Amino acid sequence: MVVNLRTKKRLVSRVVGVGLDRIKFDPERSDDIADAITRANIRGLITAGVITIKAAKGTSRGRSKFKKAQKKKRGTTTGSKKGRKGARVGKKEVYVKKVRSLRYRLRVAKDRKEITNPEFWTLYRKVSGNTVRNIAHLRGLIEEIKEHRKSRT
Structure with missing residues (x-):
């Protein structure tokens, strides 16, 4: 029945x-x-x-995995790139990354007593104002401050 x-x-x-x-x-x-x-x-x-x-059916990831693998094969060397540098990595992202690394270096220099608190803040403002180009430039500025301090005493 x-x-x-x-x-x-x-x-x-x-x-x-x-x-x-x-x-x-x-x-x-x-x-x-x-x-x-x-x-x-x-x-x-x-x-x-x-x-x-029954187990729930999900969306198959097979095709997307294949596409990702294909994309990985293709090179991103200088000849394959299209658009200017700012089109791949934004100006703001570059600035933020640079400023964060420079501020970290400044903090380390201050902790090591290489620079005093007022000197730290003058350099900090220079970093914020995008005056400091990179870590090497910052290192040079710190050295200048040290030399200036030695010449005064």
Whole structure:
């Protein structure tokens, strides 16, 4: 005898919180499923393995992985680049990276007592104002300050 289990499927769906397509009933135990009328009965059948929940299907990443591998093969050497330097890495990103590294170097110099607090802040403002070109330039400025300090004493 064929039993209509559509309502049971809906009940299982609400109990477990999955869609109707993911619910699978054991055809041998359809009488037990038909007898189950409470949520507790349904849970019992799930633990017994009479009702199974299929795994959710996700989006396949195969094609995207392949594309990524292809992209990796292609070179990013000087001949392959298109657009100016600022189109690949923004001016602001470059500035922020530079300023952070310079401020870190300044902090290290101050901790090592190479520069005093007022000297630190004058250099800090120069870094913020984009006067300091790079770490080598900063090192030169610190050396200048040290020489200036020696000549005064």
